[in-house]
Amino acid sequence: xxxxxxxxxxxxxxxxxxxxxxxxxxxxxxxxxxxxxxxxxxxxxxxxxxxxxxxxxxxxxxxxxxxxxxxxxxxxxxxxxxxxxxxxxxxxxxxxxxxxxxxxxxxxxxxxxxxxxxxxxxxxxxxxxxxxxxxxxxxxxxxxxxxxxxxxxxxxxxxxxxxxxxxxxxxxxxxxxxxxxxxxxxxxxxxxxxxxxxxxxxxxxxxxxxxxxxxxxxxxxxxxxxxxxxxxxxxxxxxxxxxxxxxxxxxxxxxxxxxxxxxxxxxxxxxxxxxxxxxxxxxxxxxxxxxxxxxxxxxxxxxxxxxxxxxxxxxxxxxxxxxxxxxxxxxxxxxxxxxxxxxxxxxxxxxxxxxxxxxxxxxxxxxxxxxxxxxxxxxxxxxxxxxxxxx
Amino acid sequence: xxxxxxxxxxxxxxxxxxxxxxxxxxxxxxxxxxxxxxxxxxxxxxxxxxxxxxxxxxxxxxxxxxxxxxxxxxxxxxxxxxxxxxxxxxxxxxxxxxxxxxxxxxxxxxxxxxxxxxxxxxxxxxxxxxxxxxxxxxxxxxxxxxxxxxxxxxxxxxxxxxx
Numbered sequence: 302x303x304x305x306x307x308x309x310x311x312x313x314x315x316x317x318x319x320x321x322x323x324x325x326x327x328x329x330x331x332x333x334x335x336x337x338x339x340x341x342x343x344x345x346x347x348x349x350x351x352x353x354x355x356x357x358x359x360x361x362x363x364x365x366x367x368x369x370x371x372x373x374x375x376x377x378x379x380x381x382x383x384x385x386x387x388x389x390x391x392x393x394x395x396x397x398x399x400x401x402x403x404x405x406x407x408x409x410x411x412x413x414x415x416x417x418x419x420x421x422x423x424x425x426x427x428x429x430x431x432x433x434x435x436x437x438x439x440x441x442x443x444x445x446x447x448x449x450x451x452x453x454x455x456x457x458x459x460x461x462x463x464x465x466x467x468x469x470x471x472x473x474x475x476x477x478x479x480x481x482x483x484x485x486x487x488x489x490x491x492x493x494x495x496x497x498x499x500x501x502x503x504x505x506x507x508x509x510x511x512x513x514x515x516x517x518x519x520x521x522x523x524x525x526x527x528x529x530x531x532x533x534x535x536x537x538x539x540x541x542x543x544x545x546x547x548x549x550x551x552x553x554x555x556x557x558x559x560x561x562x563x564x565x566x567x568x569x570x571x572x573x574x575x576x577x578x579x580x581x582x583x584x585x586x587x588x589x590x591x592x593x594x595x596x597x598x599x600x601x602x603x604x605x606x607x608x609x610x611x612x613x614x615x616x617x618x619x620x621x622x623x624x625x626x627x628x629x630x631x632x633x634x635x636x637x638x639x640x641x642x643x644x645x646x647x648x649x650x651x652x653x654x655x656x657x658x659x660x661x662x663x664x665x666x667x668x669x670x671x672x673x674x675x676x677x678x679x680x681x682x683x684x685x686x687x688x689x690x691x692x
Numbered sequence: 693x694x695x696x697x698x699x700x701x702x703x704x705x706x707x708x709x710x711x712x713x714x715x716x717x718x719x720x721x722x723x724x725x726x727x728x729x730x731x732x733x734x735x736x737x738x739x740x741x742x743x744x745x746x747x748x749x750x751x752x753x754x755x756x757x758x759x760x761x762x763x764x765x766x767x768x769x770x771x772x773x774x775x776x777x778x779x780x781x782x783x784x785x786x787x788x789x790x791x792x793x794x795x796x797x798x799x800x801x802x803x804x805x806x807x808x809x810x811x812x813x814x815x816x817x818x819x820x821x822x823x824x825x826x827x828x829x830x831x832x833x834x835x836x837x838x839x840x841x842x843x844x845x846x847x848x849x850x851x852x853x854x855x
Contacts, residue, residue: 342819342820343818343819343820343821343822346820346821348829350805350830351829351830351834351836354830355836386707387707389707513735513736513766514735514792514793514794515792515793515794516736516737516738516739516792516794516795516798517794518738527766528766529736529766534766534769535769535771623706623707624706624709624711624743624760624773625706625707625709626709626762626771626773628738628771635738637738637739637762639739639741639760639762641743643748649743649744649745649748650741650742650743650744652739652741652760654738654739654741654762658797658801659739659794659797659798661797662794662796662797663794666793691820692820
């Protein structure tokens with residue numbers, strides 16, 4: 302008797318532990334082979350771009366924390382750099398170094414969560430607990446800086462919200478020392494783990510040409526061996542002063558991306574350490590009357606500062622007419638802000654180039670023709686945050 | 693860009709970002725040339741977005757919608773923007789999905805939020821907003837607080853763009 306050829310369509314998510322949020326994937330299966338995988342998104346769409354366009358420039362900042370909530374400082378940094386470029390503001394040296402240090406701690410934060418969740422997807426339960434244990438220490442540093450654990454809004458237009466806390470240097474150095482040791486533990490758990498290798502080697506493979514054609518960025522692109530890191534290619538916030546290497550993969554599979562992210566964590570520790578060593582003294586906010594909020598100490602005692610404070614809070618500042626694009630290397634890839642000013646105190650257009658959204662678009666390419674269980678690995682190794690995908 | 697002659701309507705540099713406004717019907721041809729050129733090697737389509745210039749008379753004369761293509765050359769480390777102007781009554785532009793598969797979701801997003809129709813796109817459907825939502829939210833005449841689908845209340849009658 303001839304076997305009937307037919308496929309079944311399955312619905313994965315939107316509430317599924319391995320989709321890292323509310324992502325739905327409609328999968329068409331032939332036996333256990335994926336014929337078609339179609340991600341369905343939009344469950345978290347809150348119109349952040351529209352909200353930002355309706356607000357004064359500096360009031361839109363807290364919206365950025367809520368996109369990629371695992372890397373709030375990166376988003377703050379990208380947005381502030383974009384506004385500073387539009388307004389042509391130069392920030393003090395100390396701010397640049399502090400921002401680099403915080404951005405690299407944020408990369409660690411994001412990669413730790415990725416490592417934990419990716420490993421638990423593939424069956425390594427204890428990894429999640431270890432990764433979250435160390436992440437907690439980074440969040441403590443956020444709290445010491447900005448008073449908030451996740452939605453920090455610490456990096457502000459023209460500088461920082463407050464000066465760095467007095468024991469910042471000591472705390473971060475302790476953290477760097479600790480995580481350096483812990484990364485070796487993670488490697489001992491996973492890198493030579495046979496189950497982990499079987500689940501990730503030659504899974505979710507994408508070639509260099511395909512990765513570029515699908516506009517992938519970040520570890521997804523570098524996993525395929527393409528050397529594109531915004532920190533090196535178009536340095537921002539003083540990254541040209543730092544000594545670090547960009548790890549590259551060969552095969553472009555999930556295991557390569559795992560190795561790259563681990564190496565990136567080590568490089569982040571080095572960069573953060575260099576930032577601490579070279580941190581200059583100076584003001585924590587630029588002095589640009591009428592655009593950058595004056596420090597709170599001045600507002601209480603100086604007449605001009607109080608007037609500017611009042612003016613900026615009530616009417617904001619007017620940006621010139623023109624469009625700029627500022628990209629940074631967020632933990633997920635190239636995070637860009639395309640901002641159009643039109644001479645008023647509100648932006649005409651704020652476009653966020655969300656790395657998660659564009660990387661997720663390649664999911665069909667990564668999973669079609671492969672086993673169903675590999676879809677979980679493909680989603681995990683893409684490293685998406687649904688808050689950023691949907692915005 | 694000189695080789696494209698009269699297809700380039702305007703070039704501009706602002707804070708170091710270079711952009712070229714080109715004729716909408718020459719978009720695919722120019723992108724193919726840039727993609728294939730060994731000298732420029734523009735292989736990465738970084739982003740596609742759109743700006744709605746409603747209410748700005750000077751800009752609206754050139755066309756209400758400005759579709760922006762963000763291109764990057766990985767080998768030569770330079771970025772530039774191609775811009776296409778579209779009138780309100782003819783919001784159609786050729787799709788780039790054949791050249792860059794990554795354009796798929798970017799174009800769907802611009803269609804969903806701005807209503808720009810990408811001709812030749814394999815699956816031009818809504819991506820971010822709910823299926824019941826009518827209109828294109830990022831257009832400037834779409835109200836900020838209009839609730840669709842309705843959860844609690846809307847104070848006024850629906851505005852013209854939604855009906």
